[in-house]
Every structure is written in structure tokens, then in C-alpha cells.
Amino acid sequence: MSNPALPAYRDVAAAARRIAAYATTTPVMTSRTTDEAFGAKVYFKCENFQRMGAFKFRGAMNALLQFSEEQKTAGVVAYSSGNHAQAIALAARLLSIPATIVMPSDAPTAKMAATRGYGATVVEYDRYTEDREQIGCDLAERHGMTLIPPYDHPHIIAGQGTAVKELLEEIGELDALFVPLGGGGLLAGSSLAARQLAPACRIFGVEPEAGNDGQQSFHSGRIVHIDTPGTIADGAQTQHLGEYTFPIIRKKVDDILTVSDAELIEAMRFFAERMKLVVEPTGCLGFAAARRERLTGKRIGIVISGGNVDMRRFAELLSS
């Protein structure tokens, strides 16, 4: 696709109306400790409290709610080892749509169980020898299923934008907004919402240092592909931005920042110790970057994208 029809703010607004009866309007939290430390007013949009534990539910629900009767009958297919899998599985269950999720056979047992728990069929593949996109496409073609990709889809982007729409409608204008960046669904959607509702707000995408393809793409003007990055931010281990997400990000976002895994762990510990919140490593990206900036006197928005982290892993990271 060289010239896709990009989603716009009106699609975010339509998504918000569409998913209202299903998604949680997540709380915006503040912390006196944080505000004192920054000398600023910081608003955390807590998508770790979203259904299934991450913002991904918004996009999945928005996509599935637009299925035709024929699509509903044939079902949905998705490939993901993470939050997108559970988001599609839950959204499909709520709408009684059959769902097939393609997951690596070495995915955490808990994640497979959770996905099956939502009633989805799990198709396993070998991540070293097989191509999940190909398996997904084959399934879609053979059974007439609709493939919903994890980020590069107008309905996914529009759905993800509803979180920042809620944030800005609740707390008003912001000086800066920090959003985790993986494949760019959340950042693209957030920037559509922020440009419309807080035009003066500076918008920053934040990705792991080890996987800065977004930053490279943003500055070079073309989609840069990298190998799967080694980072604890498993939700941001994407190899490239998408045909839909990249042009929106390039046009609407002010800059892409990166943070180290050590900074993610520090942020995760701060959330747990001082704010009593469980946040997954990817969910810490925005805050980890904001902590480095000089924000005195400003109004700052930070998207906490999710809270799905294996408890043993969480414990390990907290005590590291």
C-alpha cells in the first residue's frame, strides 16, 4: 500500500462512541510525590486498568465492531504473543465471533492459557522456522477469516486514540504528552487525538534504546527495519513502523525519544513503590523518558499503556 487512506480524528471520535459500552474509561491518576519531584503537574492515563490489562482492547473492539455479518460468521485471526492476542480474543468473545490466534509454541503458558480462556483457538508455530504473518494470511485465505494486524490498521489506530481523547477531555490542555512506541498504533492514534484536542501540546513517542527503529524512521523519513530488539519492553519489540502508523507519526509527532532498560526498571519500581501501581515494562516507556526532561511548571500527560507482566518476572525486575 503506497497511499493508504489514513485515519483522522473523526475516526477516533467515532471509535470512542462505538466502544463506549465495552471499554473501561480508565482513571487518570496523579501523585503529589511526582509533582513535587518534577515541579510540574503530571497526569497518568492508566491503561493498565483497561479490560485485559492494556490499551490494546480499544483497537481490537473498534475493529471487530465494524465486521460485516459475513465476517462475523467466518471469524477473526490474529498473530501475537502479547496483549493484542488477548485483546482480540476478549473482543471476539464479547461479540460471539470465532477467534484464532497464532502464537509461538514457546510463548508463556500463562498467556496461552489466558487466550484460550477467552475462548479463542490457539494455533502454535515455531518462531525460529516459521513465519507468523504467512500462517495468519494462509488461515485467513483458507477459511475466509479476517486478519486483524496488531497495529497497522486504520480501525486499530482509531481505537487506540480513544485513550488520549479521554485523557484530554478529562483534564484539559497539556504542554507535553509521552506515549510508548512499538509498532505505532497507540502513538499514531494518540497524536490524532492530541493534535485535535490540545493543538499546542508537544507529542513524544518513546521506544527502547535497543529498538530505535521508530526514531531512525522519524528522522530519515522512511520506514527503517531492524532485527527483533533485545529489551525488557516486550510490547515494543517491533521491527518496523507500519504503512498507516508511520505517515501519521511523521506528520503529527514532535520527536521520538529512547530510554534504556535500566531506566524502565527504575520507572517500574517508582510506580510500584510510590504510586502502588503494577505497570509492565513497555508501559513504563513514557514516564521513563519524561523523568529526564526539564518540565518545571508544565502540565504533562503520560500514557501507561498496560500492566500485564508475569509475576515472577515482575518480582525479578523489582529486586534487580
Next chain:
Amino acid sequence: MSNPALPAYRDVAAAARRIAAYATTTPVMTSRTTDEAFGAKVYFKCENFQRMGAFKFRGAMNALLQFSEEQKTAGVVAYSSGNHAQAIALAARLLSIPATIVMPSDAPTAKMAATRGYGATVVEYDRYTEDREQIGCDLAERHGMTLIPPYDHPHIIAGQGTAVKELLEEIGELDALFVPLGGGGLLAGSSLAARQLAPACRIFGVEPEAGNDGQQSFHSGRIVHIDTPGTIADGAQTQHLGEYTFPIIRKKVDDILTVSDAELIEAMRFFAERMKLVVEPTGCLGFAAARRERLTGKRIGIVISGGNVDMRRFAELLSS
């Protein structure tokens, strides 16, 4: 004191007005997962989001706001190794009252640092050879300071009752309410609020199995003293109820339940994994007991009393 003037609901209402400008109106959280598991509607009053991380701030603030000018000048003294120390220290700082906190010399460094961080003077004692109550009383007498005990004080009880007052005003009547029980400040205050605002609500205090002095006292009709119990619920390691808390609890509460440390850990893991909340072991008491009851179709309130747990300890418990 054989016949103390017990606080009543009007004191809780007055406390709510008094502390309104200082305390956080903490969020009431719900969880679809929990509701489905119970077949009930469960409301969590999240005092882990209270200032300094626990409900204790409410009582401390209510007590210090009633100091005379003379008392303010001479200062406040408190003995505690836990949340009461930090609550008094923070409340005193906000009101520019000098505070002295008597803490065991082997208290966690982080807690001592936090207490000093609020500007309080820390007086250390040896918990094996010295009596903290005696040290507190001596300090009070020698310097004209006012001693504020951790739970057995009408102003403390009235202040703690404001959390359940907020809960019931926000969500309406309940069928049952589960409240952590240590010395009884929170339970006594909560029962004053619940009996007034939700007369039909069954009220349960919950304490650790290993320290069931409250249960024994409730059933025998006299205050039973025990040795310091061995339990991970460090906020409930009290040896006896108080002259003020016991008669209120005995009159207003329906029953006292106990839970094991293993059940507390399970509840703590549930909070972290499914609800993305950091809750200290003592804060898990209410939920741990509620999980055992048959609550189908009911409206249940659960007080999460606090979230102050050392991160290493938290990590250990999560992975145990």
C-alpha cells in the same frame, strides 16, 4: 479508663469536613474478573492511594487539626515502626507542628528515612529491652508534647471512619463490608460510618490467624492480650484491642474472621496480577476473608488499608 467517652458517627462526619482539604478522596475500584469469580458486585476502597500510602493519614490529620495553639507549639510524639509514624510525621509537617517519632533501632532503614524525610525527629529504642510506650509517655511529660497513640484515641477512630463514609456515599448501600483489624482504629471508625449509612450491612473485621486476639475478645466480651503475633501482616501485629476501639467493635460489628498468611499472599498476588495494584499484606486481609464467603448476588465492600511494602519483600512474597 473504664468508661471513656466513645466517638460516634457525628465525629466521623466532623472529621471528614476537617480533613477534606488535606486527605485524598481515594478511588473505589471494581474488577470484572472479581465480580465474575464471586458472582457479586465488589467495591474496593483503595486506601493504598491515600497520602503516605495508607488510611492512617486520615486519623493522624484529624487528631493534629484539633490541637490547641499550646499543643502545636510543644509538638506531637508517637511510637510506631509502621504507617502511623509516617502519618503523624506528614500531618505534622503539613501543619508545621514539631513531631518526634519513637521507632525501634532495627526498623527498616527506608521507613526511618521516610519518617525523617517528613521532617520528624526519630528517637530510637531497643525493642527487646525498652518499652516504647514508656519512652513516648516520658517524652510527652518532659517536653509537654501530646502523645497520639496509633489506634486507641477518639480522634484517630473518627478520622479512620472517613474512608468507609466516602465509600458508602459514593456507591450506596452494601450487603457486607470487610475491614482489616489490628488495634481496631479502622474497624471501629468504619463500623460507626457503616451502621449510620448502610444500617443493614453486615460488618466483618478480619485479622491474621496467628494474632486472633480481636476474635477472642469479640467472643469473650473482654479485651484479650496476646504476645506479638508472627504474621506477614505487620500492620496487624497488635497485642490487644483498645479501651475505645473494643466497645465500639463489640457493639457494631457482626463478626471477626481470620485468614492465614498463605491466603494473604494469594490475595496480594491477585491484586498485583489481576487488578494491577500494590497492596501491603495487612491491606489484603479484607479481600482474603471475602474470597472464602458465599456472596452470590450480593454487594460487597472491601477496604484495602494500605500499600506500603518494601519492594524486596513484595518481590519475595510474589514469587513465593
